[in-house]
Each structure stands twice: as structure tokens, then as C-alpha cells.
Amino acid sequence: MNLAYAKHMFVLGPTVEYGPGVHKNIGAVAKGLGSTKALIVTDPNLVKSGVVEKVAAPLRAEGLQVEVFEKVVSEPTDLFVHEGAEFLKKTGADLVIGLGGGSAMDCAKCIAVMAENEGHLTQYEGAAAEFPNDKKAALITLPTTSGSGAEIAGWSVITDSARSYKMSFGSPYLEPGYVFVDPELTLELPRKPTVYSGMDALSQAIEGMLSVRRTPISVALGLYAVKLLSENLPKVYSHGWDLEARSNMSIGSFLAGIVINTSGCISVHALAETMGGLYHQPHGLLVGLCLPHVLEFLLPGDHELLAQVATALGANTAGLSTFEAAKLAIVRVNQILDECDFPFLTQVGLKADDIPQIAQLAMGNVCTSDNPCTMTEADYVAILNSALADNRPLN
Numbered sequence: 016m017n018l019a020y021a022k023h024m025f026v027l028g029p030t031v032e033y034g035p036g037v038h039k040n041i042g043a044v045a046k047g048l049g050s051t052k053a054l055i056v057t058d059p060n061l062v063k064s065g066v067v068e069k070v071a072a073p074l075r076a077e078g079l080q081v082e083v084f085e086k087v088v089s090e091p092t093d094l095f096v097h098e099g100a101e102f103l104k105k106t107g108a109d110l111v112i113g114l115g116g117g118s119a120m121d122c123a124k125c126i127a128v129m130a131e132n133e134g135h136l137t138q139y140e141g142a143a144a145e146f147p148n149d150k151k152a153a154l155i156t157l158p159t160t161s162g163s164g165a166e167i168a169g170w171s172v173i174t175d176s177a178r179s180y181k182m183s184f185g186s187p188y189l190e191p192g193y194v195f196v197d198p199e200l201t202l203e204l205p206r207k208p209t210v211y212s213g214m215d216a217l218s219q220a221i222e223g224m225l226s227v228r229r230t231p232i233s234v235a236l237g238l239y240a241v242k243l244l245s246e247n248l249p250k251v252y253s254h255g256w257d258l259e260a261r262s263n264m265s266i267g268s269f270l271a272g273i274v275i276n277t278s279g280c281i282s283v284h285a286l287a288e289t290m291g292g293l294y295h296q297p298h299g300l301l302v303g304l305c306l307p308h309v310l311e312f313l314l315p316g317d318h319e320l321l322a323q324v325a326t327a328l329g330a331n332t333a334g335l336s337t338f339e340a341a342k343l344a345i346v347r348v349n350q351i352l353d354e355c356d357f358p359f360l361t362q363v364g365l366k367a368d369d370i371p372q373i374a375q376l377a378m379g380n381v382c383t384s385d386n387p388c389t390m391t392e393a394d395y396v397a398i399l400n401s402a403l404a405d406n407r408p409l410n
């Protein structure tokens with residue numbers, strides 16, 4: 016695809032404040048929105064660690080009442096969304112705040128929308144989810160991981176408890192109105208969630224650049240995101256209190272979020288989301304482990320763009336053909352997985368017997384249609400067989 020001649024639409028919506036300490040401005044912003052009562056949607060660990068209070072204090076200082084829905088767990092289901100929507104209606108809050116990783120922010124978006132819409136969340140599944148009632152409480156997001164990019168996206172991923180299947184929802188009504196990207200809120204994130212969410216962000220930047228919906232803007236943002244994330248992921252893995260590295264991760268994952276909000280993800284996420292529903296492993300772990308196998312599969316068709324990705328990943332591509340340079344993107348991804356002590360897919364659940372089912376379910380994932388080449392079940396089987404035979408050296 017020649018991006019110079021293609022027609023594009025690029026969506027830039029919310030107001031964004033970025034930098035260490037910006038979360039302290041949330042009270043003034045909420046008051047400016049006319050809010051009197053806020054509901055913070057978060058997970059119990061952030062209540063215990065004091066991060067929720069860091070956000071609640073400036074809200075109270077501006078005279079707002081604050082309620083907390085702290086039941087979000089990793090890989091949240093439709094049941095949490097409906098419980099949260101009922102809680103929101105009961106409290107009468109006029110502002111919903113998604114505070115946490117992608118799970119909390121995705122839940123917050125769906126809670127705000129489902130409090131105003133009839134029926135069950137599952138009936139709205141899809142890339143163009145149509146919610147009849149577009150009125151909802153104001154929505155603010157604050158990420159406490161550097162990963163999902165959910166803070167900026169008009170997307171949510173929620174597991175259907177009945178099918179153990181991750182549903183994707185895409186709608187402008189899911190997009191927050193205001194975002195605080197504050198690296199201080201990520202400082203206490205433990206090592207494993209740090210690298211799993213960071214690898215999710217890195218993959219999202221790469222996937223958005225390879226997607227059939229890529230634009231010159233998403234490629235530009237994606238390349239810088241890949242550079243920031245790949246340079247700093249090993250640093251925050253070994254030194255979690257390095258604020259400069261955490262800041263670079265925050266901006267990198269935010270940029271990756273902008274990239275996928277317009278360009279979407281591809282078959283890496285289709286596979287990882289499918290396996291997440293089956294194996295209940297962290298999303299970023301599965302994404303990271305799928306990434307090199309999908310890149311290997313795409314190498315023959317996308318080597319020019321992958322060569323640029325390899326350079327952004329820090330590979331020395333001087334003097335190489337684009338194909339040889341592109342191969343280094345896969346080498347670099349595997350190096351980063353090793354540096355951050357990622358296991359193999361077989362160690363987190365992948366079994367030969369499951370491959371036909373995973374391939375079939377991945378075909379139905381919304382990310383499959385954005386893959387740069389048309390995917391078949393046989394293609395997914397080939398990628399999964401490559402993962403099954405993985406011999407990436409471990410540290």
C-alpha cells in the first residue's frame with residue numbers, strides 16, 4: 016500500500032494532560048466539567064496501595080463526593096460491567112473515572128455506557144457497537160500501567176462469562192473525554208504486570224503500523240512508540256522506580272494507544288485474546304509470546320515496514336537488504352522477551368489439541384480483518400504450530 020496516495024481518516028478526541036504529578040489536577044478538571052459526584056472504577060490492589068486515594072483527594076478538595084467500585088479483576092467479564100452499571104445508577108454519580116490498567120479502564124467505559132442503555136452488554140459486541148442512548152456520565156481515564164492504551168481508545172475488551180470469549184466493543188461513546196497520563200501512578204506497579212503491559216504496548220504499536228488500516232500518522236507515531244518502549248521496557252523491568260524510564264513507557268504506550276485507536280490490531284491480538292479466554296493468562300503475556308510468531312508469518316509480505324520496525328527496535332540494519340533488516344525485528348523482539356524473562360507459550364497453556372479451536376475462534380476476532388494479509392484457519396494453525404515448536408533460548 017502506498018500511503019502517500021491513500022485516503023485516510025485519523026481520529027484525535029480527548030483532552031490529554033501528560034507528565035509526573037498531573038493527576039493532582041483532576042479535581043479542578045472534574046469541577047470544570049460541572050461534576051458533583053465521581054465514581055472511581057478500579058481494582059482492589061490500587062485501593063490497598065493508596066493510588067485510589069491519590070486521585071480521590073484532589074476530587075474531595077474541590078468539593079466532589081467520591082464513590083469507589085473496586086471489584087475489577089484482570090480479564091473482567093460482562094458480569095462486572097453490569098454490577099458496576101447498577102452501582103453507578105444507585106450512586107447517581109455524574110462522572111466515571113477509570114483508574115488502573117486496561118481492565119479497569121475498559122470496565123469503566125462500558126459501565127458508563129451500560130448505565131444508560133437497556134439489555135445485555137453482549138448484544139452490542141463489535142467494531143461498530145451502536146448504543147441507542149448516547150448520553151452517559153462524563154468519563155476520565157488514568158492509566159496505572161504502561162500498556163493497553165485503553166486510556167485514549169474508544170474500545171473495550173470484556174470477556175463474555177457464558178462463552179469464555181473476549182468480546183471487543185468499538186464506539187465513539189466509549190471514548191473518554193479527558194485523560195491524565197501520569198507516570199508517577201505507574202511507579203509501584205510490580206515487575207510482571209510492568210513487563211506484560213509494556214509488551215502489550217510494544218506489540219500494539221507494531222500491529223497498528225502493519226494493519227490494513229494504517230495511516231502515515233499511525234506509522235509515524237508507531238515508530239516512535241516502538242523506540243521508546245523497546246529502549247525502556249528492560250529498564251523498568253530491572254529498576255521499577257526509574258521515573259525517567261517509567262515516563263518514556265507512559266508516553267510510548269499512550270502513543271501506541273493512539274495508533275490502534277485508528278488503525279487497530281492484527282492477528283497477534285486475535286490469537287492472544289482467544290487464548291486469554293481459554294487459558295486465563297495475562298493479556299500482555301500472551302500478546303508478547305504470540306508477537307514473534309506472527310511477525311515471522313508476515314515477513315515475506317511486509318518486510319519493508321518491518322525493516323523500519325527493526326531499526327526502531329534498536330537493531331543495526333546498516334547495509335542490509337530490507338528483507339534481512341526485517342528479520343532483525345523478530346530477533347530484537349525475542350531478545351526483549353528474554354531480557355524480561357518471558358516463558359514460552361507451551362508453558363502458559365498452549366497444547367497441540369487446542370490449536371484447531373484457537374484457530375477457529377481467532378478467525379472470528381475483530382482484529383483478524385485488520386491483518387495485512389487475509390487470514391485462514393490454516394494460517395493460524397501454522398502460526399500456532401510454530402509457537403508449539405518454539406526454541407527461543409531462555410536466560
Ligand SMILES: [Fe+2]
Pocket residue numbers: 163215216219284298302
Ligand atoms: Fe492489547
